[in-house]
Amino acid sequence: MRKSRKIAALRYAFPKTLPVMVGYLFLGMAYGILMKANGFGFLWVLAMSTFVYAGSLQYVGVTLLAGGAHPVYGFLMGLMINARHLFYGISMLGKYRRVNRFRAYLIFALTDETFSVVCSETVPPRLSREWVYLWISLLNQVYWVAGSLAGVLLGSLITFDTKGLDFALTALFVVIFTEQWKSRRDHVPALIGVVCSVGCVLIFGSGSFIIPAMVMILIVLSVPYIRGKKGRENVG
Numbered sequence: 403m404r405k406s407r408k409i410a411a412l413r414y415a416f417p418k419t420l421p422v423m424v425g426y427l428f429l430g431m432a433y434g435i436l437m438k439a440n441g442f443g444f445l446w447v448l449a450m451s452t453f454v455y456a457g458s459l460q461y462v463g464v465t466l467l468a469g470g471a472h473p474v475y476g477f478l479m480g481l482m483i484n485a486r487h488l489f490y491g492i493s494m495l496g497k498y499r500r501v502n503r504f505r506a507y508l509i510f511a512l513t514d515e516t517f518s519v520v521c522s523e524t525v526p527p528r529l530s531r532e533w534v535y536l537w538i539s540l541l542n543q544v545y546w547v548a549g550s551l552a553g554v555l556l557g558s559l560i561t562f563d564t565k566g567l568d569f570a571l572t573a574l575f576v577v578i579f580t581e582q583w584k585s586r587r588d589h590v591p592a593l594i595g596v597v598c599s600v601g602c603v604l605i606f607g608s609g610s611f612i613i614p615a616m617v618m619i620l621i622v623l624s625v626p627y628i629r630g631k632k633g634r635e636n637v638g
Contacts, residue, residue: 407533408533410529411534411536412537414526416537418523419545422519422545423545426515426545426546429457430548430549430552430553431550433451433461433550434447434554434555435554436464437557438553438558440467441468443554444551446467447550448547450463451547451550452543452547455510455543456513457546459483459484462483463476466479485613486613486616487512489619500531501535502532504532507539511542513546515542516538520539591623595615598615
């Protein structure tokens, strides 16, 4: 019975991850090729994609590793680049509240793309939510690791100019944003995100806008909720 529940959850989750699979295989390959071009082989790529598993940070990590950056600098850079995951985690508290067995891994595997899939997913009552969430997260990481390792092998066979390969990650973000825009009628949250991000880029610059933008987005999106809660308390 338990095995059938796991298989049913896998069959449901797999189609949900297909867009991520296409993106992650090519993004992972680009990352693997960049790592190989900078002198890092199979084991380095496997370890980074398995234990770090943060696309944008891994791309930056190529430069950090190649330049012999200080570990403290690498830590601070990673914190700055991935600070947005603090807000992802807060917004996923409701989704993962009743998940017990896989919560630690689900938190670890919450990439931008996995967040987009899980956040908008309503699991049917007949299926196990925690197994659906696990399969979505695990499959996405498998795609990333497989693409990265394929990139290392490809980089060993051919040599070419790798300039511009890191833009593939930006391209995937644009595709996900477009799909989210098309799938929802309410575009206010997306517009708030765009306006806050552009404003913070103009104020803080392209190298330091992420954290202020996320804070501003969180504040703006929280205002209607806080007002509604106060209104209900006053009525009560």
